[in-house]
Amino acid sequence: ETGVTQSPTHLIKTRGQQVTLRCSSQSGHNTVSWYQQALGQGPQFIFQYYREEENGRGNFPPRFSGLQFPNYSSELNVNALELDDSALYLCASSPGQGAVTQYFGPGTRLTVL
Amino acid sequence: KNEVEQSPQNLTAQEGEFITINCSYSVGISALHWLQQHPGGGIVSLFMLSSGKKKHGRLIATINIQEKHSSLHITASHPRDSAVYICAVQGGSEKLVFGKGTKLTVNP
Numbered sequence: 031e032t033g034v035t036q037s038p039t040h041l042i043k044t045r046g047q048q049v050t051l052r053c054s055s056q057s058g059h060n061t062v063s064w065y066q067q068a069l070g071q072g073p074q075f076i077f078q079y080y081r082e083e084e085n086g087r088g089n090f091p092p093r094f095s096g097l098q099f100p101n102y103s104s105e106l107n108v109n110a111l112e113l114d115d116s117a118l119y120l121c122a123s124s125p126g127q128g129a130v131t132q133y134f135g136p137g138t139r140l141t142v143l
Numbered sequence: 144k145n146e147v148e149q150s151p152q153n154l155t156a157q158e159g160e161f162i163t164i165n166c167s168y169s170v171g172i173s174a175l176h177w178l179q180q181h182p183g184g185g186i187v188s189l190f191m192l193s194s195g196k197k198k199h200g201r202l203i204a205t206i207n208i209q210e211k212h213s214s215l216h217i218t219a220s221h222p223r224d225s226a227v228y229i230c231a232v233q234g235g236s237e238k239l240v241f242g243k244g245t246k247l248t249v250n251p
Contacts, residue, residue, distance in 0.1 A: 063239070067184075072147075072229055072241030086238055118184045129174035129193060129233055134186035 034123050034135035042141045043111050051106040051138045055123030061085070062104040063132060064096060067118040079104055080127055108140075116142045146170050149230050149242035156249050162217040164245045166230030169211065176239060177204050177215050178229040186229070189215070220249045 035054045043049050055062050061080045065073035075088035079098035093109040102123070108115055118139050122132035148167045156162055166175070177189040190197050190204040192213065197204050201220075206213040217224055227246050231239040 065239075065241075070243075072231075072243045073186075073239075075238035075240070078238065088238055120184070120186060122186075129191065131188050131191050132176070132239070133188065134178075137184040137186075139184065 034121060034133050036119075036121055036135035036138050038138060039136070040139045040141075042143065044143050045111055045113060047111050047142075048107065048109045049111060049140060051108075051119050051121075051140070053104045053106070053121035053123075053135055055102045055104065055121075056133050059123035059125050059133070060102050061124045061127055061130075062098055062102065063122045063124070064104070064106050065120040065122070066090070066115075067120060067137075068114075069117070073120055076106065078127075085127065111142045113142050116140060145242070146240050147230055147232055147242040149228075149245050151245060152243070153246045154248070156220050156247070158221060158249055158251050160220050160249075162220050162224070162247065162249075164215045164228050164230075164247070166213045166215070166242055167211060168213075168230075168232045168240075170232065170234050170240075172208075172211075172232045172234050174233045175206055175213050176231040176233065177213070178231060180227040180229060180244065182226075189228075217247075220247075222249045222251050225249050 063078040064076040067073040077087040118137045122134045192206045203216040227244040229244045230242040
């Protein structure tokens with residue numbers, strides 16, 4: 031059973047560019063959540079996808095968008111990058127919605143210059 | 144005031160000591176999660192609690208729903224326990240709300 035994987039590991043972009051981050055969920059998991067973790071802070075919920083539909087969203091602007099594919103892997107897209115978008119982006123998969131254990135990937139470290 | 148408060152922010156202990164990390168929250172929850180984050184970012188889920196107490200090896204997590212408080216205990220601490228420990232709560236929606244974490248350093 032493979033765990034949650036994310037790509038790329040690290041990424042450097044400049045202001046105004048667009049970025050796509052990828053997450054492969056753990057086998058058998060149909061739910062993926064995305065989080066942003068700024069340095070020295072706890073993660074912040076961006077959104078969750080359940081069976082290819084957005085299933086909840088945190089306080090992030092529309093330039094943060096996502097997608098979940100039929101195999102339950104997921105993408106996070108960020109348009110018009112800003113310096114404050116520099117952070118560790120974490121995805122977590124779970125076998126369903128609600129109060130279940132989430133399994134986290136290793137994260138993608140995004141630096142915006 | 145944050146919905147989830149952890150204390151202490153930083154904790155340094157000697158190998159073998161008993162460690163307690165506290166988490167208080169201000170909202171109704173369906174579950175509380177304790178997570179461990181190592182340098183480099185990877186997060187491991189340690190416990191998910193909705194009541195009572197859970198134990199896994201040297202780790203014990205307790206929750207008091209009435210007092211909106213949870214504790215994570217580590218018995219016989221070891222340098223490999225050094226990490227950031229994060230408390231996160233889950234309310235009626237799907238999102239997790241995280242505390243800022245407690246950085247634990249266990250010295251040999």
